Amino acid sequence: MAIRLNVNGVERSVEATADTPLLWVLREDLRLTGTKFSCGRGFCGACTVHLDGQPVRSCSLPVGAAEGKNVTTIEGLSSDASHxxxxxxxxxxxxxxxxxxxxxxxxxxxxxxxxxxxxxxxxxxxxxxxxxxxxxxxxxxxxxxxxxxxxxxxxxxxxxx
Amino acid sequence: MIDPGLTRRGFLVASSLAGGGLALGVSLGRSQAAPAADAGDTAFAPDVWIRIESDNRISFQIDRAEIGQGVMTALTQLLAEELEVDPTSVEVGFAPGDKMQMVGGSSSIRRSWEPLRRAGAAAREMLVRAAAEGWGVPEAECVASGAQVRHPASGRSASYGELAARAATYPVPEEPKLKEPAEWKTIGQPLPRLDARSKVDGSAQFGIDVELSGLRTAVVLRSPVFGGTLAGYSGELPDDVTAVEISSGLAVVADGYWRARQVADGLEVEWDEGEHASLSSASMTDAFRELALERGKSLTDEGDAIGELERSASSIEAIYELPFQAHATMEPQNCTAWVHDGICEIWVPTQNLNGARRAAAKICEIDTERVVAHQTMAGGGFGRRAEVDFVSEAVELANKIDAPVRVLFSREDDIQHDYYRPLTYHRLRAGFDAEGQPTSWCHHVVGPSLIADIASRSAAIYLPAWVPGPVVRGLRALGLSVIGSWIADPTTAEGARELPYEIANVCVEATSTGRAVPLGFWRSVGHSHNGFVVEGFIDELAAVAGVDPFEFRRRLLGEHSRNRGVLELAAERAGWGNPLPAGHALGIAQHESFGSFVAQVAEVSIGDAQEIHVHRVVCAVDCGRAINPDIVTAQMEGAIAFGLTAALKSEITLERGRVVQSNFHDFPLLRFNEMPEVEVHILESGAELGGIGEVGTPPIASAVANAVYAATGKRLRKLPLRLS
Missing domain, CATH: 1.10.150.120 ([2Fe-2S]-binding domain)
Incomplete structure (x- = not known):
């Protein structure tokens, strides 16, 4: 199914099942590889992104739960490492x-x-x-x-x- | 014919670059003899190339992996110092692994210290000569700095890029003059890490980040019991997913990790568990307990330690135990491979790029030269990435499917299919005279043989280069298979066999048993257990003697020993003997490894639930000379955190032939709120360079255990440390 979300200020639509973790949509569909996979179960925080400004573990967040929301990844924190x-x-x-x-x-x-x-x-x-x-x-x-x-x-x- | 540009010492070779640049090939350290052995006299194969392009771009390739230890930065400092360029302007890449490219034994700086500086100095002298001859002035009147040569008398200057073409026509100076330490600009300075920017904006390319058109992702289902094999599988396999049997198990291949994992999780897989299905940590410990009572292979035998023990006025005996340990690099193991057009291409975060190429070549049955390897950034190493299991899996798979493919471990795969720091069992005995002075020391280490395990699986690829020559020859003579309890593995007792304390009668023995669990190098290897054991038992001796543990060690260390230097520095900076907050206590430990000396003082308190809080660690390190003191400090901080995870938090245990732990909930790492304050003091002794990446780990568990003893009177001799 098509899922719409706003990633780093850009409206995106991805084809994914709603239970796919946001991490893999970011990494494999949107090619935003700055967000990392490490434990896959929310224990380690390597996959942390912002969902409407709040830190979330993207490895354990179904992409369906991000539908229509604003996602910020490390690539969107600043364009030139100036944050x-x-x-x-x-x-x-x-x-x-x-x-x-x-x-x-x-x-x-x-x-x-x-x-x-x-x-x-x-x-x-x-x-x-x-x-x-x-x-x-x-x-x-x-x-x-x-x-x-x-x-x-x-x-x-x-x-x- | 040897290139006429090759220096007498065989370190350097110069050539021209297209477009008028200068390239300088550098042969490093141990590889000096390699050209003759590998290629007769027909070729000279440098380990790294330094390039100065006509547009003044300066680049070089390091033959090391950047696993977080900061080599990219420190090696660039060595080159830039003598070349007289700004280290931040140098483009640094990774060499392609043509030669031994193993990152281990805390060897990177020691190995490159002379040859890289010599290369920089040689290039500088060639560039100065080019300028001087072009201007018709004496070389001595010219000055090189900031990637240009100036002639102050006439005000002329030229960039290295402008001079490179002419410089490339000269022979390489045989004895380039190295700068005096007083002249150094960047060596010894805390240059910010060159890789920091790419690691704060998400752009650093790790193995897991490699992107290729048509890339497939595989998860591998492996036997939960070591040595088991795939017996069969059943379940639904959708059209977009393939299952491929490989040596290590069943690979499930899809367009993306999540899809592959989901389908793999739905399969029913049966294993033939093999001969190790009843193995457990407890049964191994039971066996080791028996072996420890017997005599082992003697490694140190000074005086008559056993006889003196029996004659002594009093004696003590203690058992120390350490479990298996996993590496748990934050980036799970992975490798991307693509077999195409008669070559095999691999992209891999590895500490062993050359071994990776050899493993790939063997699987594809092609020459190593036809394996094109790309070293990526590595999300941690700690010894895990010296292994090439993930390379073999990816290449075996790539050889069977017509697409580039990445094998990616889950965290569970990573914890349960590691090459572990061995479980070891230590029996220690000491005798005292009537005044309470120690007269004898006996240490018997029992554990599975790490070296035998590594040798047996890598013999086909090669033996790790840092394994001492006699060991290699010994293992070869034995056909690599007959590793019984009568062979002593040097790693088992490293850090134990040369007791730094002046005790007249010393006996260190080792019993190396066979192996059923994959074993590997774990940050500081044998030192990681022996640092804990030796420094714990010496603390027990101090208690028996009724002497302050710092003072006791100090008296037994040679007056000018470097051990004593760091011990005194750490104690002084920690305020040893000063009043502490109520409930707090200090413990001290020191250990030499990889040519460096480290002492640590830990300040602890005990919580209501008997948990151990480490508030502060004061660390003194003598690595001879710090190339980049901030990186040295960072490595001490990191090694302490790494050691504290093993000291306080985690262990790997085996039951029914399986690893019990699987992820960070049951293999917990030290957390942010548990990190003590760490103060690092560098003792610039000017002695021969020592290693840095591993040396901060060995003393920390003991410093903490000794502090717990000071706080509670309870002697903890087993890791992880538990008071209840």
Whole structure:
């Protein structure tokens, strides 16, 4: 059946059964391979995307449940790696193998969109569903604080104008 | 004939590029002898090529896999330093795996340190000569930097691109002059990772991301019991899905992973479970317990350890146990293969590209040269991607169907069909004199033979290059099959056989048993268990002697030993001996592996449910010299997280010949909220370079266990650590 969804600001129509996980529609039908497959059961967060702004595990979300909704993937976060979370990630040299990082970044971006000044406890809550076998967690935390600082600075500058 | 541009040392060869560029081929490390052995005197096959194009683009290929350890960045720093170019301007690619391209043993930097710098310096000298001769000025008056050569006296300058064609006509300098450390601009600097950008915008191409027209995806159903074979299958197979029998089981092939998985899940598959259907971790441990009471193959025998034990005023004995461990790379194993036009093309995230090519060639019955291999980014390695099982599956399948095909493991496949860190059982005994000083140390390691397992399955491909020569010869002499308990596997006891502590009588023995479970290299290999065991038992000796565990170790380590250097640094920075928050305690451990020395102090507390919280780890590392200190720090952070998963969270157990665990719910990884603060202190000893990728893992489990002892008085000798 044809399923319509808005992916990264573009209306798309895909032929898929409604129970196909959104992950495979993104990766194999829409060729958006920045979203990763790792556990297939929602345990690890590597497949995290935004559904109407909320972080979801696309490996466990039937595409039918995304019908008519807005999906944002790592490719849609910015066109040039300029999102404050992405620039903070580069500044803190977060990635090692990099495989889980799309999911980490999407979780972090969703956190900051809802809570621009997260405490360490807030970050723990938001990020503990994203596994990283390389152990980049310390830098992920630093990068989230850095991105929050940058967002606050931008807001201040915006306020002065 | 050897190319006249080849240097006397056989490291370098120069040639012209179409369009007026300079190409420099570099032969690395161990491969020095390869041209003669592989190709007589007719050819010189460099490991990597450095190219300077006429438009000033500078590129080079690394013969290593980027598995997260940062080699792309650090190797580029080595080259850029001597070539006098901005490392961020160099285009870095992967070599095609013509020669041994194994990433293991924390060897990448050590192997490339001299030859890559020498190559950069040689190219620089050729470019300077080209400029000087063109301008008619002495070379000594010219300066190379920023990918150009300048003549300050006359104000002239030329880019490397402009000079490359002329430079390519010169012989390669035989003894290029390397810069003094004081002159370094990028070596020793925390250059940001060159691969960071592509890993934050989703554009990095991992194996799973390879796209080809007409690509099919396969899931493979494998025997749940190791060594089992497919007996038959039944069930509905839709028109768009094919099932193909391959050596490892049944491949179900469709247009896409989800479709293949759904259909595969609906099939009824029967297995002939073979001889290992009753194997369990418990039965293996029972057997090892018996073997540990007997004598093993002697690896270290200093003084009369057994005799001294019997004569000693007092003695202690302890058993340490470690389970099987999985690698659990975040990117599940995969390989894409396409057999077409008389060649086999593969796209694969691997630590062993050359082995992958050889495996493919064997299956297709073609020359290795006809296997075209594309190395992708790898979503973690940790030793798992030194294996080529997923390559063999994909190529076998591609050979049978007329389309490119990707074999993709599910997480369940990945956990249940890994090549595991062996389960090991350790019996330790120590004797003391009347003053409580240790006089003897006996350690007997019992475990299945990792090397025998690897050798038996890879002999047809080749033996891993880092396996010590005597082992290889020994195994060959035995026809690779007769691996009994009388052979000692060097990996079983690595990190145990050379006790750094000054105890007069030392006896280290190993018993390597046969194998039924696939075994593989797991980040730091034998050190991963022996670091835990040796540093746990030495802590027990300190307790018997009634001496502070840091002070006890310090006294038994040589005054100028590098072990003692990192031990003292870690203790000092951790504030060893200072007051701690209520309920907190410190534990310390140190371990040498792959030429580097690491000490760690862990600060723990115990929760209401007897769970262990690790709050902080202070880590001191002496790897000789840090090429990129931020990458060294990141590798320590990562190795600690990796080791903490094994210390606190996960194990692989076998029941009825099957792996019990299947995904991250029952093989849990350390989570974000469980990650301690980590402080890394690099001790720049200037000693010979050591490895970095693995060396942070061995001490951490022991540092934590020793801290738990300090907090509770309970000595935990089994991983994962459990207080209740």
């Amino acid at each position: 404050p979370v992405q620039t903070a990630w580069i500044a803190e040299n977060v990635p090692q193998c990099g495989y889980c990082q799309s999911g980490q970044i999407m979780s972090a971006a969703a956190l900051l969109a809802n809570n621009p000044r997260p405490s360490d406890a807030d970050i723990d809550t938001a990020m503990s569903g994203n596994l990283c076998r390389c152990g980049t967690y310390i830098r992920v935390r630093r990068a989230i604080h850095r991105a929050a600082d940058q967002l606050a600075e931008s807001a201040e500058r915006g306020g002065e104008r």
